[in-house]
Amino acid sequence: MxxxxxxxxxxxxxxxxxxxxxxxxxxxxxxxxxxxxxxRPVVGDRVLLRESHGRLIVEEVLPRGPCLSRTLRGGAKKIxxxxxxxxxxxxxxxxxxxxxxxxxxxxxxxxxxxxxxCVVLNKMDLAGDAGVPEAELRQYELAGxxxxxxxxxTGDGLEGLLSLVRGSTVVMAGHSGVGKxxxxxxxxxxxxxxxxxxxxxxxxxxxxxxxxRLVPLAKQTxxxxxxGFRVFSVGHIPGEELDACFPEMRPFLGACRFRDCLHLSxxxxxxxxxxxxxxxxxxxxxxxxxxxSDTGDETGEG
Ligand SMILES: Nc1nc2c(ncn2[C@@H]2O[C@H](COP(=O)(O)OP(=O)(O)OP(=O)(O)O)[C@@H](O)[C@H]2O)c(=O)[nH]1
Ligand SMILES: [Mg+2]
Ligand SMILES: [Zn+2]
Numbered sequence: 001m002x003x004x005x006x007x008x009x010x011x012x013x014x015x016x017x018x019x020x021x022x023x024x025x026x027x028x029x030x031x032x033x034x035x036x037x038x039x040r041p042v043v044g045d046r047v048l049l050r051e052s053h054g055r056l057i058v059e060e061v062l063p064r065g066p067c068l069s070r071t072l073r074g075g076a077k078k079i080x081x082x083x084x085x086x087x088x089x090x091x092x093x094x095x096x097x098x099x100x101x102x103x104x105x106x107x108x109x110x111x112x113x114x115x116x117x118c119v120v121l122n123k124m125d126l127a128g129d130a131g132v133p134e135a136e137l138r139q140y141e142l143a144g145x146x147x148x149x150x151x152x153x154t155g156d157g158l159e160g161l162l163s164l165v166r167g168s169t170v171v172m173a174g175h176s177g178v179g180k181x182x183x184x185x186x187x188x189x190x191x192x193x194x195x196x197x198x199x200x201x202x203x204x205x206x207x208x209x210x211x212x213r214l215v216p217l218a219k220q221t222x223x224x225x226x227x228g229f230r231v232f233s234v235g236h237i238p239g240e241e242l243d244a245c246f247p248e249m250r251p252f253l254g255a256c257r258f259r260d261c262l263h264l265s266x267x268x269x270x271x272x273x274x275x276x277x278x279x280x281x282x283x284x285x286x287x288x289x290x291x292x293s294d295t296g297d298e299t300g301e302g
Contacts, residue, residue, distance in 0.1 A: 007062075009083075009222075010045040011214040020047065020056065024216055029056035042067075043212040043224060044082040044169060066113040068106075068171050071235035071294065081171040081212055081224040086116045088165070089145075090174035090183065092123040094130035095198050096205060099175065103140060104287035105232040106173050111245040112237050117145050118164060120172075122179040124151040139281045143247045152182040162187060162217075169214075169222040176228025177205020184225040188215050235294040243271065246288055248280045264289065 008020040008029075017030045018041060029049060031041060039061045041047055048060040065083040072078050087110040089103050103119055110117040119140050121132070137147045146164070150157030161183075172180045177198040185191050198205050205228050212226045234242070243249050243263060249271050257268035263285075275285045 006049060008047055008049050009214060010041045010043055010047060010058075012043060012211055013041060014211065018058070020049065020058070021214060021216060022049075027056055029058050031058045035059065035061065042079045042082050043214050044084060044171075044222075046083060066115055068109060068113065068115065068173065069236055070105075070109060070229070071233040075235060077236040080173060080226050081169075081214070083169060084115060084171045084224065085168035086118065086165060086170040088118055088120055088170050088172045090120045090122055090172050090178045090180050092126075092175075092178040093121060093132060094123060094126040096175055096177050097130070098133050098136075100133070100136050100283070101287065101290075102175055102232055103145075104284065105234055105291065107140070107143075107145060108237065108242065108245040108291060109232070109234050111247070112234075112241065119145050119147045120161065120183070121147060121149045122152055122183065124149050124156055125153045136283070139284060142281075143284070150183075152179050152186050155186065158183075158186055165221060165223065166218065167220050169224065171224040171226065173226055173232070174228060175205060175230070176207045178228065180228065181209050181225050184213075184215050184223055187223060188217050191215060233294045234291055237291075239292055242288060242292060246280075246284060248284055249274075249288070252280075262292065264292065 008022040011019040011021040011026050017028055019026045020029045035058055041058060041061050045064065046062040047058045050057045050059050067082045068080045068084055068087055069077050070080065087106060089106045091098055091103060107117050141147055148157055148161050150161060174180055181195045195208060207228055209225055209227045212224055215223045215225060217223050237245060239262060243253055252270040252274050255270035256266065258266055261269055263269050263271035274280045275282055
């Protein structure tokens with residue numbers, strides 16, 4: 001028996017097949033032969049299914065909306081999730097320590113796709129010892145990124161987060177061990193996902209999540225849990241488009257002496273002038289300069 005079985009969303013992609021989400025239920029499916037030669041499905045894709053001999057076959061990947069991507073070693077672009085509305089950048093107060101570079105990078109990748117972005121600072125229960133990087137977080141708030149301070153351990157701040165994501169597909173991204181999967185489990189209790197302690201020796205996460213997964217939270221609300229990484233390269237963003245991926249720089253674009261100014265060493269640069277006057281935070285400009293020489297994820301972690 002075979003027949004048309006309608007539409008679904010890709011929940012996860014494995015080596016041999018994938019899981020699709022249909023009416024809130026996860027079911028195994030395999031890509032059709034012709035699909036294997038064309039667009040490979042990624043998490044979040046909307047797909048058309050056919051049922052054949054009791055198996056679900058993915059016939060077609062529907063045209064993609066906005067995606068969050070990063071660049072791998074060698075320069076290939078990897079899509080973390082497709083058809084997303086929002087990006088949630090997850091960082092932690094401690095264990096692993098707060099690192100701001102990842103925020104600059106993921107935010108730029110999100111801006112490039114015009115995705116709404118927020119920052120989630122997890123492990124607030126550890127703030128007593130580690131302190132909260134308030135000055136840095138303020139810079140992101142001024143750039144237009146709401147910051148939520150939460151603890152997956154105590155549950156603090158989680159209610160507000162749920163109201164922020166309602167009605168959208170949100171992809172979480174951040175270093176290994178910051179608590180992305182813990183957050184997914186908190187927001188979707190009963191979910192069968194693995195969480196593991198951060199290595200005491202290295203202070204790093206253990207890369208517990210190995211593949212992205214689309215988790216239904218409520219009607220029309222989805223959360224994508226993704227594997228942690230060491231480096232989030234934005235080598236796929238063309239150099240001349242990176243300035244527009246920094247909201248603080250946008251008011252000054254077009255005001256430089258040279259129309260094709262990249263705001264590096266050119267004279268009479270309106271962006272560098274604004275940095276000098278303290279209008280654009282120096283750390284954000286430095287992040288821009290570093291990212292201008294991105295080629296790919298140096299560690300090669302997929
Ligand atoms: N103290 C504290 N620990 C937390 C909190 N949230 C998560 N953890 C712990 O942090 C460790 C890593 O959590 P995960 O949820 O696996 O982190 P992840 O970001 O999914 O990591 P990867 O899958 O490797 O990318 C686990 O031991 C969690 O129990 C929190 O709010 N406070
Ligand atoms: Mg995880
Ligand atoms: Zn300039």
